[in-house]
Amino acid sequence: MHIHLRGADRRVSEQVSDHIDTGTGIGGIAAAGGYWLTYSNRMLSAWDTDGNRVDTTELLNAGTSFDAHFSFSYANGMVFIVDGPGGSWRGYDVGLGPS
Numbered sequence: 681m682h683i684h685l686r687g688a689d690r691r692v693s694e695q696v697s698d699h700i701d702t703g704t705g706i707g708g709i710a711a712a713g714g715y716w717l718t719y720s721n722r723m724l725s726a727w728d729t730d731g732n733r734v735d736t737t738e739l740l741n742a743g744t745s746f747d748a749h750f751s752f753s754y755a756n757g758m759v760f761i762v763d764g765p766g767g768s769w770r771g772y773d774v775g776l777g778p779s
């Protein structure tokens with residue numbers, strides 16, 4: 681998987697894409713609240729625009745299947761992850777939505 685970003689967002693590409701390409705299970709990237717978010721095996725990571733990991737949190741009961749890693753998304757102030765093929769979507773408020 682390759683991330684193609686422009687401008688200031690390109691800086692995060694070099695740091696985060698290494699995690700995506702090394703087989704760590706991260707399948708997606710989302711932008712939220714001025715951060716880039718990645719997901720792997722119940723762990724959500726937040727990255728600043730310079731490519732520094734600034735925080736992690738465990739998403740309880742989040743899926744860990746192949747499908748879960750590639751279903752990762754962010755909308756309406758919440759992170760969403762599917763349990764597995766044809767499974768349920770779980771939403772997590774990670775505190776990045778509008779107050």
